Amino acid sequence: MTYSYAIYLECSDCRKQYSVHQIHTFCPDCRAALLTQYDLTAARQHVDREALRARPRGMWRWHDFLPVHDPRNVVTLGEGDTAILSLPRLGASLGLSRLFIKDESSNPTGSFKARGLSAAISKARELGIQKVIIPTAGNAGGALAAYAARAGLRAYILMPNDTPRANIEESRMAGAEVNLIDGLISEAAGMAGEKARAEGWFDVSTFKEPYRLEGKKIMGYEIAEFFGYHLPDVIVYPTGGGTGLVGIWKAVQELACLGWLESEKRPRLVAVQAEGCAPIPKAFHAGAEFCDFWINAQTRASGLRVPKSFADRLILSAIRESCGTAIAVSDEAIFAAQRELARQEGIFAAPEGTATLAGLKELVRQKWLDPDETILLLNTALGLKYLDQLDEY
Ligand SMILES: *Cc1c(COP(=O)(O)O)cnc(C)c1O
Numbered sequence: 021m022t023y024s025y026a027i028y029l030e031c032s033d034c035r036k037q038y039s040v041h042q043i044h045t046f047c048p049d050c051r052a053a054l055l056t057q058y059d060l061t062a063a064r065q066h067v068d069r070e071a072l073r074a075r076p077r078g079m080w081r082w083h084d085f086l087p088v089h090d091p092r093n094v095v096t097l098g099e100g101d102t103a104i105l106s107l108p109r110l111g112a113s114l115g116l117s118r119l120f121i122k123d124e125s126s127n128p129t130g131s132f133k134a135r136g137l138s139a140a141i142s143k144a145r146e147l148g149i150q151k152v153i154i155p156t157a158g159n160a161g162g163a164l165a166a167y168a169a170r171a172g173l174r175a176y177i178l179m180p181n182d183t184p185r186a187n188i189e190e191s192r193m194a195g196a197e198v199n200l201i202d203g204l205i206s207e208a209a210g211m212a213g214e215k216a217r218a219e220g221w222f223d224v225s226t227f228k229e230p231y232r233l234e235g236k237k238i239m240g241y242e243i244a245e246f247f248g249y250h251l252p253d254v255i256v257y258p259t260g261g262g263t264g265l266v267g268i269w270k271a272v273q274e275l276a277c278l279g280w281l282e283s284e285k286r287p288r289l290v291a292v293q294a295e296g297c298a299p300i301p302k303a304f305h306a307g308a309e310f311c312d313f314w315i316n317a318q319t320r321a322s323g324l325r326v327p328k329s330f331a332d333r334l335i336l337s338a339i340r341e342s343c344g345t346a347i348a349v350s351d352e353a354i355f356a357a358q359r360e361l362a363r364q365e366g367i368f369a370a371p372e373g374t375a376t377l378a379g380l381k382e383l384v385r386q387k388w389l390d391p392d393e394t395i396l397l398l399n400t401a402l403g404l405k406y407l408d409q410l411d412e413y
């Protein structure tokens with residue numbers, strides 16, 4: 021029995037192939053992300069879409085499409101299979117008949133970063149890696165610390181000194197070495213790269229490591245399954261480094277290759293960012309292939325404070341291929357949407373998650389959506405992790 025159909029890594033730019041059985045980061049020639057490729061022809065013959073429903077719950081029930089070859093290397097805390105809920109009260113107030121949210125706040129460590137780091141740490145264990153380093157805006161640090169602890173790996177975390185306190189404490193609690201820096205995630209990334217080179221730490225930065233993407237990709241499989249393999253019309257995603265958005269689009273391509281989709285319809289992907297750090301909407305509307313570095317990035321939705329993603333080209337092409345769009349919303353709108361979602365539907369979501377609601381309202385105003393389309397928002401983390409960012413009200 022094949023546990024994983026992963027066969028090689030491929031550069032997202034020059035298409036050069038790399039082994040999935042050796043340690044790789046990104047393509048050294050192009051400085052571009054490596055994407056895991058699967059033998060989907062074989063999987064199509066041997067994996068039964070319906071049998072997957074009966075496997076034990078969680079992200080690893082999709083192990084055929086994850087990069088770990090030996091099940092003994094899987095490091096899990098019970099991530100995945102998060103709820104998809106309809107939002108009838110909010111939908112009615114916006115004139116939308118089929119509005120849903122995928123609530124990632126029930127993941128271990130309270131955010132969807134658990135998915136990516138479960139995949140990355142499992143694969144690191146398979147490859148014999150012993151110490152891992154990460155620059156983070158917050159939640160990735162907490163998740164790395166937890167999965168590294170469970171795998172018995174050492175973890176080193178660099179985060180801005182104004183990162184939400186929950187992220188700092190959860191990282192320390194799990195025994196990670198935490199270095200608070202006076203700067204943004206971009207500066208933390210530079211420092212992590214240097215420390216990795218100098219001291220042999222393995223850098224699990226977004227897209228500089230191939231496998232976090234694979235964990236986040238499984239959100240796309242779960243969404244497809246929930247909707248009976250008829251994908252939603254629109255998926256609204258709060259974009260920082262972009263692994264979730266690129267991952268969901270990768271899932272759509274793989275599902276199409278597997279022949280599992282029930283219709284030709286593909287979701288339009290909407291990237292939402294904060295007005296104080298909006299490199300993706302800016303590049304998207306300018307018709308650019310890459311983003312400019314966003315100077316003076318500012319937003320209290322810390323996961324969105326990414327001045328330039330390493331995979332900006334992949335994010336922009338996923339939005340365009342899907343006929344989606346990108347939109348920036350104010351912090352004021354994000355925090356107003358946070359209260360509204362909690363009061364109307366009982367979901368206390370992270371500000372990144374409620375940025376999707378703020379963006380949705382703007383799209384309704386612009387009539388970019390049809391009132392009867394199936395629309396899915398992503399809440400990426402638990403609101404309670406952000407008590408120190410809350411507005412006075
Ligand atoms: C990291 C993060 C994001 C952004 O995710 P990407 O996949 O890097 O774009 C959004 N929301 C929360 C809560 C996050 O922690």
Ligand SMILES: [Zn+2]
Nearest residue numbers: 031034047050
């Ligand atoms: Zn390349």
